[in-house]
Amino acid sequence: MALPEVARRTLIGDLRARVRGTVIGRDHPEYDHARAVWNGLIDRHPEVVVRCADVDDVVACVDAARVHRPIVSIRGGGHQVAGSAVCDDGLVIDLSGMRDVVVDPVARTARVQGGARWADVDAATQAFGLAAPGGEVSETGVAGLTLGGGLGLLQRTHGLSCDNVLSMTVVTADGVVRTASADEHADLYWALRGAGRGLGVVTEFTFALHPLGPDVAAAAFVYAPEDAGAVFRSWRQLAAEAPPTIAPEFALWALPPVPGLPDEIIGVPVALAFGTFIGAPADAATALEPFSRLGEPILDLSGTTTWVEAQSQFDFAIPDGGRYYWKSHFMDEPDDATIDLIVGHAARRPDPNSAVFVRTLGGAVDRIGSDETAFAHRGARFNVSVDAIWSDPALDDDSIGWARGLWNALEPVSRGMYLNFAGLGEEEGAVGGLILGAHEERVRRIRRTYDPEGVFESAAARP
Numbered sequence: 001m002a003l004p005e006v007a008r009r010t011l012i013g014d015l016r017a018r019v020r021g022t023v024i025g026r027d028h029p030e031y032d033h034a035r036a037v038w039n040g041l042i043d044r045h046p047e048v049v050v051r052c053a054d055v056d057d058v059v060a061c062v063d064a065a066r067v068h069r070p071i072v073s074i075r076g077g078g079h080q081v082a083g084s085a086v087c088d089d090g091l092v093i094d095l096s097g098m099r100d101v102v103v104d105p106v107a108r109t110a111r112v113q114g115g116a117r118w119a120d121v122d123a124a125t126q127a128f129g130l131a132a133p134g135g136e137v138s139e140t141g142v143a144g145l146t147l148g149g150g151l152g153l154l155q156r157t158h159g160l161s162c163d164n165v166l167s168m169t170v171v172t173a174d175g176v177v178r179t180a181s182a183d184e185h186a187d188l189y190w191a192l193r194g195a196g197r198g199l200g201v202v203t204e205f206t207f208a209l210h211p212l213g214p215d216v217a218a219a220a221f222v223y224a225p226e227d228a229g230a231v232f233r234s235w236r237q238l239a240a241e242a243p244p245t246i247a248p249e250f251a252l253w254a255l256p257p258v259p260g261l262p263d264e265i266i267g268v269p270v271a272l273a274f275g276t277f278i279g280a281p282a283d284a285a286t287a288l289e290p291f292s293r294l295g296e297p298i299l300d301l302s303g304t305t306t307w308v309e310a311q312s313q314f315d316f317a318i319p320d321g322g323r324y325y326w327k328s329h330f331m332d333e334p335d336d337a338t339i340d341l342i343v344g345h346a347a348r349r350p351d352p353n354s355a356v357f358v359r360t361l362g363g364a365v366d367r368i369g370s371d372e373t374a375f376a377h378r379g380a381r382f383n384v385s386v387d388a389i390w391s392d393p394a395l396d397d398d399s400i401g402w403a404r405g406l407w408n409a410l411e412p413v414s415r416g417m418y419l420n421f422a423g424l425g426e427e428e429g430a431v432g433g434l435i436l437g438a439h440e441e442r443v444r445r446i447r448r449t450y451d452p453e454g455v456f457e458s459a460a461a462r463p
């Protein structure tokens with residue numbers, strides 16, 4: 001609900017009096033830029049966006065929110081597909097100006113500010129031959145991704161992003177700056193790792209790092225769509241037998257216009273099987289070899305690349321301002337009927353750029369007990385993400401309908417839904433059972449402990 005005029009003026013006045021960063025109201029020249037997020041479908045009009053310069057600014061925002069009670073959203077990298085970083089008529093606590101990364105190469109840790117992108121982390125850590133488990137697109141924010149779990153190329157070797165967080169600096173609803181770690185506020189530390197919405201504003205993460213790079217070896221094979229079902233079945237076997245040094249992926253997608261690819265293959269539906277070996281390229285052959293036996297590829301894109309390139313290879317295929325609607329299921333091994341369902345539905349996608357991505361879990365993800373963090377999906381073998389991706393507004397209904405249709409059809413085999421891939425609108429009410437699973441009540445209790453007045457209630461209700 002919009003704030004009454006007087007409350008609005010006092011909120012903005014209070015913020016202007018305390019904040020060192022930029023306070024952007026509706027009449028500010030940067031307002032439209034400040035309210036835009038990655039997903040071009042999102043068109044929300046907050047009352048005010050505060051681009052925080054430091055932790056004191058975040059405290060000022062939280063204090064003002066506690067007094068004036070606007071709707072609150074928190075912006076890290078602004079990439080959640082539901083657009084939850086921005087709200088209508090409320091206060092956006094925007095950390096996008098806080099992107100510092102400080103690496104300690106001896107302790108093998110990185111301190112990462114709450115508005116950093118994975119590109120910032122990869123650049124800083126690779127300078128020392130180290131890596132943090134992040135996502136697969138370097139423009140994505142560290143905060144939202146890590147707080148929701150964090151699937152990525154390193155997951156089966158070193159765990160989810162949240163599994164590699166040693167501590168966090170958090171501004172809680174009372175405006176106090178706290179440390180959340182195994183030793184301090186352990187309940188908050190638990191909840192922030194997997195259910196991290198509406199628990200506070202994380203201004204800094206400390207990650208454990210792992211030696212990797214600069215080069216990594218990857219297998220990447222492209223198949224004709226008519227072979228998709230057979231390749232998916234062989235890939236399922238490959239995934240079941242894969243060592244933890246690789247997190248195999250299968251996708252039904254269209255190749256983006258990568259320089260050097262033949263023109264006739266760009267933008268047409270294909271099937272892809274790929275994986276990156278986490279270790280020295282010289283040791284990759286045994287782990288990657290099974291990819292060459294999945295079927296008759298129409299293209300072999302395998303090779304060696306840098307870790308920084310591997311982490312950013314999809315950036316330009318999923319640009320800012322495109323139209324997106326995603327949702328996913330965690331599941332066990334798909335049977336043949338499920339594979340046929342996925343392949344058949346994918347063939348009917350309204351835009352070939354829409355995709356189905358299948359990611360393999362297990363390995364290090366399951367070395368952590370299911371109650372050790374709030375991430376509720378350990379033990380699932382795969383995440384199947386239905387990603388409607390399009391640019392023509394005329395395809396909005398068809399694209400969203402296509403994604404919902406496949407997601408609904410897969411519900412009987414679902415083990416739950418991934419917070420970070422949750423889309424728009426009606427899913428907002430679903431940040432509960434499907435996402436938090438058996439941890440839902442414990443998360444609610446911890447939210448009440450740290451935010452008894454519900455200052456972050458609106459942020460807690462959105463993915």
Ligand SMILES: Cc1cc2nc3c(=O)[nH]c(=O)nc-3n(C[C@H](O)[C@H](O)[C@H](O)COP(=O)(O)OP(=O)(O)OC[C@H]3O[C@@H](n4cnc5c(N)ncnc54)[C@H](O)[C@@H]3O)c2cc1C
Pocket residue numbers: 038073074075076077078079080081083084085086095114115134135136137140141142143144145146147148149150151152196197198200201202203318420421459462463
């Ligand atoms: C192109 C693309 C690729 C992706 N690839 C992957 C992937 O490989 N693996 C994966 O796991 N996910 C992936 N995702 C999903 C991604 O994890 C989520 O979109 C995630 O929310 C992005 O983080 P963000 O900081 O950019 O989000 P934002 O949209 O900024 O924030 C999302 C929510 O997180 C919370 N939040 C953000 N920052 C803070 C903070 N500092 N303190 C407290 N709460 C905060 C807020 O509640 C906010 O509403 C991808 C998304 C995109 C768009």
